[in-house]
Amino acid sequence: MRAKPSFTAGQLHRHTSPDELARTTRALRATGRKIAFVPTMGALHEGHRELMSRARRIPNTVLVVSIFVNPLQFGAGEDFERYPRPLEADLEVCAAERAELVFTPEREALYPDGAQVTVHPGPLGDELEGAVRPGHFAGVLTVVAKLFNIVRPDYALFGEKDFQQLTLIKKMVRDLDMDPHVIGIPTVRERDGLAKSSRNAYLDAGQRTAATALSAAVTAGAYAGAQGAQAVLAAAEAVLAGTPELEVDYLALRGPDLGPAPDQGEARLLVAARLGGTRLIDNAALHLGGGELGTHG
Ligand SMILES: Nc1ncnc2c1ncn2[C@@H]1O[C@H](COP(=O)(O)OP(=O)(O)OP(=O)(O)O)[C@@H](O)[C@H]1O
Numbered sequence: 001m002r003a004k005p006s007f008t009a010g011q012l013h014r015h016t017s018p019d020e021l022a023r024t025t026r027a028l029r030a031t032g033r034k035i036a037f038v039p040t041m042g043a044l045h046e047g048h049r050e051l052m053s054r055a056r057r058i059p060n061t062v063l064v065v066s067i068f069v070n071p072l073q074f075g076a077g078e079d080f081e082r083y084p085r086p087l088e089a090d091l092e093v094c095a096a097e098r099a100e101l102v103f104t105p106e107r108e109a110l111y112p113d114g115a116q117v118t119v120h121p122g123p124l125g126d127e128l129e130g131a132v133r134p135g136h137f138a139g140v141l142t143v144v145a146k147l148f149n150i151v152r153p154d155y156a157l158f159g160e161k162d163f164q165q166l167t168l169i170k171k172m173v174r175d176l177d178m179d180p181h182v183i184g185i186p187t188v189r190e191r192d193g194l195a196k197s198s199r200n201a202y203l204d205a206g207q208r209t210a211a212t213a214l215s216a217a218v219t220a221g222a223y224a225g226a227q228g229a230q231a232v233l234a235a236a237e238a239v240l241a242g243t244p245e246l247e248v249d250y251l252a253l254r255g256p257d258l259g260p261a262p263d264q265g266e267a268r269l270l271v272a273a274r275l276g277g278t279r280l281i282d283n284a285a286l287h288l289g290g291g292e293l294g295t296h297g
């Protein structure tokens with residue numbers, strides 16, 4: 001018989017084995033505690049801390065954080081190799097945020113046979129981020145589905161910074177009848193508006209200044225919402241045009257679930273751009289038409 005996993009409430013426990021983590025979360029659920037899960041790729045910053053802090057505030061929950069740089073979601077020539085992996089500092093952040101379980105699997109533990117069976121994200125997976133990063137969302141949904149099966153969370157928290165990812169995870173949970181309640185958390189920003197992101201560490205001083213144009217563009221677009229779609233795009237484009245260092249991959253106005261934008265009502269403005277070898281994304285919620293001011297999510 002397998003030993004019962006040892007667990008001391010209030011302490012951080014690190015697991016690298018999927019089986020061991022699954023047994024621990026199962027045992028915790030049997031004691032009546034709920035599981036709140038924050039999946040990450042590490043290099044933890046204030047955005048991740050906000051997800052953890054929100055998770056912790058759900059009553060009677062154990063906070064589980066995963067740290068795994070998922071090779072399946074990186075394309076050839078992307079930054080898988082150089083992605084920052086400051087594990088010791090990350091474990092300190094998890095402890096400071098009072099996580100009780102942190103999962104840091106090796107690649108072989110999650111993909112013992114490679115990844116032959118994967119999750120197909122459907123048409124939205126080929127649009128926006130998916131058009132620029134083919135296969136990215138199949139990689140994201142596959143690892144998230146695996147992590148959900150291992151952790152069996154009651155709640156799973158994701159950032160709105162990666163809005164298309166959040167939308168597709170909600171869709172996967174609905175379409176594949178999964179259990180977790182998916183919670184989206186608004187984007188945490190630097191004082192000048194730049195969305196916090198692990199990839200901001202790649203930026204040199206000049207690029208860091210230029211990077212503020214992404215949030216400035218979606219904010220300008222959001223505030224033009226009352227004048228309609230054309231005005232939104234024109235306002236955002238004007239900001240982007242003022243920062244020629246940015247190579248824009250897309251600026252797109254969509255509905256709140258990333259379908260076509262409505263003539264009036266809730267919408268999302270999304271942008272992606274490259275600065276040298278660094279790719280950044282941002283987005284904002286807005287209200288189209290009706291004379292109301294847009295909001296910045
Ligand atoms: N600024 C932020 N505000 C809120 N949530 C965030 C923020 N940045 C990342 N997250 C969320 O944290 C989770 C883990 O993201 P990840 O580890 O990829 O961090 P990241 O900073 O987005 O990294 P990257 O630079 O690779 O995009 C995701 O749900 C993501 O949306």
Ligand SMILES: CC(C)(CO)[C@@H](O)C(=O)[O-]
Pocket residue numbers: 039040041068070073140143144162165
């Ligand atoms: C959800 C995720 C942890 C899957 O690898 C990743 O895409 C991320 O960090 O946003």
Ligand code: BAL
Pocket residue numbers: 073162165
């Ligand atoms: N935060 C999204 C993960 C990625 O860009 O690969």
